[in-house]
Amino acid sequence: MFFAERIASILPTDKVLEIGPGSTPHPRANEFLEYQFNDPKVALEQRGNVSTNPNFSGRRVHYYNGGRFPFADKAFDYVIASHVVEHTPDPEGFMAEVFRVGGGRGYLEFPLPPYEYLFDLDVHLSYVWFALADQTLHFVRKPRPVLNEFSTITAELRRGLELGWDDLIRNNLPFFIQGFEFSTPFAVREAPSLNAYRQRWENPGTGLARRLVRKVEALFPQNTRSDR
Template sequence: MNNHLMRDMDDMEWYPTANSRTPVAFDPAWRVMDVGSGHNPHPRADVIVERYLEDVGTPAGRSGRAVVRPAGAQLVIADGTALPFGDKAFDFIVCSHVAEHVEEIDGFCRELNRVGQRGFIETPGKWGEYLRHPRYHRWFVSLRDGALCFDPAPVDHPLGALGKLFYSIYFYRGRQLASADVYAFAHGAPRPLHYGLVIISRLLHRAWQALTPLTHTRLLWQGEFRWRVRGGKR
């Protein structure tokens, strides 16, 4: 992953972006849209797009955390496959950990290309999903020859009991356990096992960030980006 599209431009402002905290440069004059940001919109967002009002209009967002919006940002309730904006209306689009959820992925990608001049897309990495796969992710996303590739994701953990174990430890006592297929200990274990699980979970989180090229799929694009959908829908 590199930032070659932006690196040589003057007067840019750099922001850690998406779950991977990837440094991305923004021109202060750009109009920026963050689509599907939930509780954690990008600080440079001028427009926030959410599909459902309850995702952002209640004290807690989809993750269970309090909703935070940048000061002065406009909230628009819209479906990502039919965005209510003109062609190339935004200088930059942030799309962080949204595409893996979208059923009509062709329509979603077409709309991002239509309304945006450039942007940053991040999803969980395909190989990371083999270890940490929630059943509500519809797609395994990878980057091949500069194009995003969407493969239908299974409902259950691809690695069976091993994947279930990893998910249970990684998200030990976390909000992500809600409605997830995990082992009972994930919701809280007796001492001293509890302390061991807390330490292992923290180490796994650090390793996940250190292995960002494997655990995240990232695309910085300009003009338009390419994508492929393989194997139909889940």
């Protein structure tokens, strides 16, 4: 979760469900919903290859096989779904269940199309973005044959991410990741293409973190190049 500070409206009396908490369950969640993976390797991949087991601190964990959540209508007051919707084969049905069991309140976070084009994670099935103009969550199913042509490049970029070369992402989070609270249900719609997607860079690249990196690079210039 990149924007944990945006979860700001949970009341002390709220019963909170977190879906797909990965390796870092939210401290305010009362219960959790996890997809039941039969293959431990697949479960690890879906968790971002983080081998650390999540610490639920005795809180109840429910498992399901997709589709309808195993809860009654409005069983919870708030639902957290961070980096889950892009994994689902049916984002519209998934969000309908989020709204049903949570009464329309919660927090949603997901990677945006630029992130997917850089890294093309196989476990992510759709491009997703929320458009303020029409208050709609849009999704486009990934066109596998097209992206497969860039598999060697995206594999290199993913390896760089694993090694910590993530300053481009960290310095421009709003361009690559979207996260927001909601208090009422909103529309969810499959888009025919990415033509309707609009986003812009927000940080100029001259912030403190970037300036420090440049100073270090100036003090310790590279004497060799890997492509020589």
